[in-house]
Each structure stands twice: as C-alpha cells, then as structure tokens.
Amino acid sequence: MGVELLGGRILAPYFGSSVHVWGSIITVFMLSLSLGYLFGGRLSLHQPSLQKYGRIFLFAGITLLPLAYFAIPILDFVFDNIEDTRYGSLTASMLLFFVPTIILGMISPYSVRLLVTNEAESGHIAGVLYFVSTLGSALGTLATSFYLVLWFEVNTIIFTFCLLLIALGLVAMLVNKMEVKDAKVPLQS
Amino acid sequence: MQKYLYSLNLNLSRFIALAIFISASFTTQAKVIKEERSLYRNIFVEDKGNVRCLKFSVKRKTSSQSCINKDNPQKLVFNYTKYVMSSLVFIPNPQKVLIIGLGGGTLSNSLLELYPQIEIDNVEIDPAVVRVAKNYFDFKETDKVRSHTKDGRIFIKRAQRKQQRYDLIILDAFNGEYIPEHLLTQEFLEETKSLLTEQGVLVANTFSSSKLFHHESATYHAVFGDFYSISNENSSGNRVIIIPNKMPLASEIGNNVETLTLPLAKYDIKLFNVISFMDLEKDVESDYRVLTDQYSPANLL
Numbered sequence: 001m002g003v004e005l006l007g008g009r010i011l012a013p014y015f016g017s018s019v020h021v022w023g024s025i026i027t028v029f030m031l032s033l034s035l036g037y038l039f040g041g042r043l044s045l046h047q048p049s050l051q052k053y054g055r056i057f058l059f060a061g062i063t064l065l066p067l068a069y070f071a072i073p074i075l076d077f078v079f080d081n082i083e084d085t086r087y088g089s090l091t092a093s094m095l096l097f098f099v100p101t102i103i104l105g106m107i108s109p110y111s112v113r114l115l116v117t118n119e120a121e122s123g124h125i126a127g128v129l130y131f132v133s134t135l136g137s138a139l140g141t142l143a144t145s146f147y148l149v150l151w152f153e154v155n156t157i158i159f160t161f162c163l164l165l166i167a168l169g170l171v172a173m174l175v176n177k178m179e180v181k182d183a184k185v186p187l188q189s
Numbered sequence: 190m191q192k193y194l195y196s197l198n199l200n201l202s203r204f205i206a207l208a209i210f211i212s213a214s215f216t217t218q219a220k221v222i223k224e225e226r227s228l229y230r231n232i233f234v235e236d237k238g239n240v241r242c243l244k245f246s247v248k249r250k251t252s253s254q255s256c257i258n259k260d261n262p263q264k265l266v267f268n269y270t271k272y273v274m275s276s277l278v279f280i281p282n283p284q285k286v287l288i289i290g291l292g293g294g295t296l297s298n299s300l301l302e303l304y305p306q307i308e309i310d311n312v313e314i315d316p317a318v319v320r321v322a323k324n325y326f327d328f329k330e331t332d333k334v335r336s337h338t339k340d341g342r343i344f345i346k347r348a349q350r351k352q353q354r355y356d357l358i359i360l361d362a363f364n365g366e367y368i369p370e371h372l373l374t375q376e377f378l379e380e381t382k383s384l385l386t387e388q389g390v391l392v393a394n395t396f397s398s399s400k401l402f403h404h405e406s407a408t409y410h411a412v413f414g415d416f417y418s419i420s421n422e423n424s425s426g427n428r429v430i431i432i433p434n435k436m437p438l439a440s441e442i443g444n445n446v447e448t449l450t451l452p453l454a455k456y457d458i459k460l461f462n463v464i465s466f467m468d469l470e471k472d473v474e475s476d477y478r479v480l481t482d483q484y485s486p487a488n489l490l
Contacts, residue, residue: 012371013482016314016340019228080350085343150490153483 002140002148002161003064004029007097009154010067014075015089024086028093029101036105043106044113050176053114056106057169061162063100068155068162071096108133223325227317234325240266243293243321245364252364255293257326263302264457269394270295272419272429273359274456275463276392277303279433281445283356284308287348287384289341289372290362291318294328299456301334310355311336312344314362342371345380354386360393368396370485373405377482378412385434393430401490403477410472411479419466431467 007025008017015021043052066074074095082088111129116122148157222241223234233244242256256266265271273296277283284307288296291313300307313319316338322328330336337344341362358381362372371377373395385391391413397405409416413432421427437445450460480487 009482009485013342013374013376014346016343017369017371018314018340079346085340146489149484150486153481155483 001137002144003067003097003100003158005141005144006149006154006157007093009149010071010096011075011089011092014079014092015085018085020086021089024089024093025097027090028097032098032101033105036102036107037109039102040106041109041113044110048110048113050114050172050179053107053110054169054172054174054176056103056110057165057172059169060100060103060107061165061169063103064158064162064165067096067100068158223321225317225321227315229315229317232315232317232321234321241325242266243318243326245366252366254364255295255322255326257293257295262327263299263455265295265299268421269427269429270299271456271458272421272431272463272466273361273392273394274299274453274458275419275460276357276390276429276431277449277453278442278445278460278464279431279437280356280388280390281449283390285355285386286310286357286359287345287355288312288359288361289344290360291322291328291336292361293326294322294336295326296359296361297334298327298329301329301331303452307333309334310344310348312339312341314338314340341369342377342380345377345384349380349383353384354389355384356386356389358384358389358391360391360395363394363396368401368487370480370487371482373408373480373487374485375408375411375479375481378408382412382434387435388437389434391430391432391434393432394427395430396427397487399490400477401487403475404480404487404490406470407475407477408480410470410475414472416470417467418470419463419468 004025007029008022011017011021011025015024040056043056075092078088078092078095082091108129112122112126115125115129144157152160219235219237221233221235223232225232231246233246235242235244236259239258239260240256241259242253244253246252253267258264258266265274283300283304286300286307286309288309288311291297291311294311297309297311300309311334313322313336319328319336319338322336323330328336341360360372360381362369381391393409395405409430409432417431417433419429419431421429446460446464453460478484
C-alpha cells in the first residue's frame with residue numbers, strides 16, 4: 001500500500017493526479033495481487049520451504065528497485081508514445097508496478113501453506129494472516145501518506161522498502177538454514 | 190437621570206440605524222445562480238449586487254476564484270489580477286500567452302481586449318469551469334484564443350516536446366485551500382522556464398501560508414534566482430511572483446510604464462502604485478528544502 005501511494009506521486013508529473021490516474025494504479029495493483037495470490041498458491045504445492053519463501057521476498061525487493069532508478073525513462077517513454085492520460089497512466093502503472101506486486105501477492109498464500117499444520121486450524125491461521133497483512137497495509141498507508149512523504153524523498157522510501165524486503169528474505173533463508181542444520185544434528189548422532 | 194435616558198435613547202436610535210443598515214445590506218444578498226458538481230469540486234456562480242463571482246467549495250470552505258463587475262466588466266475586481274496584468278511592464282507586447290488555470294477567464298479576456306492580435310492558450314483541468322466561464326463570465330474563445338481541458342503539468346510537458354515558446358506564462362492554478370503538488374516543484378518550474386521566449390515573463394499567483402511560503406521561495410529561487418513579488422496585504426499568503434527571463438533596461442521599463450498606464454487604467458489598475466508594491470526577493474541562502482517531484486508535501490507543510 002505504501003508503494004501504491006507513492007505510485008500516485010511518481011505518475012503525477014506525467015499524467016496528473018486525477019481520478020483516472022488513481023484508477024489506473026488501483027487497477028494494476030488489484031490485478032497483479034490477484035495473479036500473485038494464484039501463483040503463490042500454485043508455488044506452495046511444490047516442496048514448500050522457508051528457503052523458497054525467503055526467495056519470494058528477495059525477488060520482490062529486487063523487482064521493486066527499478067521503480068527508484070528507472071521510473072523517469074520509463075515514464076518519458078510512455079508519455080511520448082501515448083497521448084491519452086488514461087491509457088498512458090495505465091500503461092505506465094503496468095510497466096512499473098505489475099511484476100513487483102505479483103511477487104508481493106505471492107507472499108500471503110505461501111504463508112498460509114507454511115503456517116498451517118492441520119486442517120482444523122487452517123481457517124484460523126488464514127484469518128490471522130489476513131488480519132496481519134491488511135492491518136499492515138493500513139499502517140503502511142497511514143505512515144507513508146502522513147509522515148514519510150513529509151520527511152523523505154520518494155526514492156528514499158522505495159529504497160527502504162526494497163531493503164526491508166531483501167532483509168526479510170535473507171532472514172527467512174538464514175532461519176531455514178539453521179533449522180535444516182538443527183534437523184540434521186539429531187539424525188547424525 | 191434624564192441625561193441617562195437621553196443617552197439610552199441615543200444608543201437605541203443608533204441601534205435602530207444599525208439594524209436598518211444591516212437589513213439593507215441583506216437586500217443585496219448573495220444569490221447563487223448556478224451550481225455544478227464537477228469531478229474536482231463544487232462550483233457556484235454567485236451574484237451579489239453588481240458583482241458576479243465564480244466560487245469553488247473545497248473542504249466546507251467556499252472561496253471566490255474569479256469575480257466580474259457586471260456593470261463595468263472591464264474593471265478587474267481582484268487585486269491579484271491587477272498585479273498579474275501589471276507584469277506587462279516587462280513585456281509590453283506579448284504575442285503568445287499561456288495561462289494555467291482559467292477561472293472565469295478574466296485574464297484571458299482582458300489580454301485579448303488589450304491586444305486583439307494576441308494568441309492565448311488557456312489550460313484548465315476542469316471542463317465544468319470552462320463551461321461556466323463561457324456561459325456566465327463571457328469568456329471569449331476565438332481561433333487564436335483557445336482553451337484546453339488538461340492538467341497544466343501535462344500541457345507544459347507536451348508543449349516542451351513540441352518546442353513551443355510563450356512570451357508570457359501565467360500560473361494561476363492555486364487557491365488557498367489546496368495546492369496541486371506537482372505544480373509546485375523544481376522540475377515543473379524548469380519545464381515552464383524552458384517554454385519562455387528570450388524576453389519572456391513568468392507570472393505566478395500563489396497562496397502559501399507559514400512554512401510553505403519559505404519552501405515556495407526556495408523552489409523559485411533554485412530555478413530563477415532573484416524574482417519580483419507583490420504580496421496581497423488583505424489575504425495571508427497570497428502573492429504574485431513576477432520573473433522576467435531577461436531583465437529589460439530601466440529606461441525601457443520606464444517607457445513601458447508610461448505607455449501602459451492609460452490603457453491599464455480602464456481595468457482599474459493604478460500602474461504606478463502597483464509598481465511601487467513590487468519587491469525584489471534576492472536569492473539568499475535558505476534553510477528550507479526545495480520542493481521537487483521527489484519531495485513535494487506542499488499540502489502538509
């Protein structure tokens with residue numbers, strides 16, 4: 001959600017900040033999240049592990065980086081080629097947000113798979129996950145729109161989000177390694 | 190005692206006089222003659238006596254954007270429009286003008302009247318405002334005076350790519366309630382600057398209170414260096430910024446003042462006075478951050 005809000009900022013110099021620009025951004029985010037949920041669920045069928053889970057975070061962080069570094073040439077390109085601000089903003093949103101948001105969407109279903117250990121508690125765990133992720137979205141929206149834009153540059157905020165995702169990914173992979181090690185110790189002894 | 194009664198009587202008669210006065214002023218009560226809800230805001234056209242105003246209501250507050258004197262349409266009602274017109278002393282014969290933010294179209298009409306050959310591009314984001322300007326404020330469109338329903342930033346970016354040039358650019362898209370943040374950044378001003386002819390003049394009608402005022406100054410200084418400004422004493426934060434791309438000689442300005450004084454007097458502009466209100470704001474070291482596309486929390490400052 002933080003990224004979505006910043007998306008409005010990034011597109012405004014090229015397409016304005018009218019309702020259709022927000023429409024484009026929200027459409028692209030919803031579309032990519034829906035695909036992300038689908039792919040994340042699919043991925044969780046094949047030997048799910050914390051290692052792979054960490055990799056999702058890592059990829060999300062990496063695919064978000066171009067938003068900070070290549071947004072201007074991409075926006076210039078779209079602006080030069082599409083006159084209509086509706087389709088211009090939709091195309092620009094696709095190019096900038098589609099891939100990273102799909103990957104971010106994969107996190108939720110994959111989390112469900114990792115946390116659910118038996119059928120009976122699956123609903124409960126899914127509920128807690130929805131709670132955490134939606135509450136996180138709310139807080140991210142509030143923090144970004146009320147304070148972060150007042151203190152930092154857009155790119156600084158995006159860069160921080162990227163680092164945070166990459167760090168989380170690495171932590172997950174590290175924890176996974178330690179668990180594997182722990183699991184191996186009793187086997188060997 | 191009698192004296193006391195007498196003074197009471199006097200007070201009473203004063204009170205009655207006041208009451209009559211108040212009720213009299215109510216008879217010229219404001220009357221809303223048109224109301225429209227657009228994608229961006231609520232628009233009203235209000236008649237009060239001989240003055241007709243275009244009003245926007247944003248956040249429960251209604252403010253006049255543009256007013257005309259119906260009995261004498263040439264007379265400009267707002268001080269800021271007089272200040273904007275006075276910037277002609279720096280460019281006495283503009284051929285091509287760009288106006289961002291139409292309002293009632295008063296500036297466009299006045300310029301067309303002064304210079305019948307002039308070419309004007311009016312850019313207004315809200316189609317409802319263009320409609321109201323045409324129907325209620327006699328906004329005149331010809332084949333050379335056009336209106337474009339577009340975001341100002343987008344129009345300027347496209348004009349830049351078409352390498353268009355303007356002698357006079359008027360930024361009038363701000364009001365006291367909300368500032369379009371992408372129209373108050375260093376990048377935007379650079380783009381606007383690139384559209385000015387060599388002798389061109391940029392005029393901006395801005396509203397910024399307290400802290401934003403300094404950020405705004407820092408941003409204009411970063412792009413243009415020194416600039417002229419006229420602050421409106423009646424309303425806090427309203428100032429007109431005037432920036433000649435190339436400063437004319439003092440003697441030229443003197444001549445221009447002489448030739449323009451009479452034609453501008455029709456619009457109720459006392460050119461000599463307005464010039465005396467003009468301050469030169471020097472580009473000095475400032476602690477305030479320049480607003481950029483990356484950092485533009487203008488409405489939060």
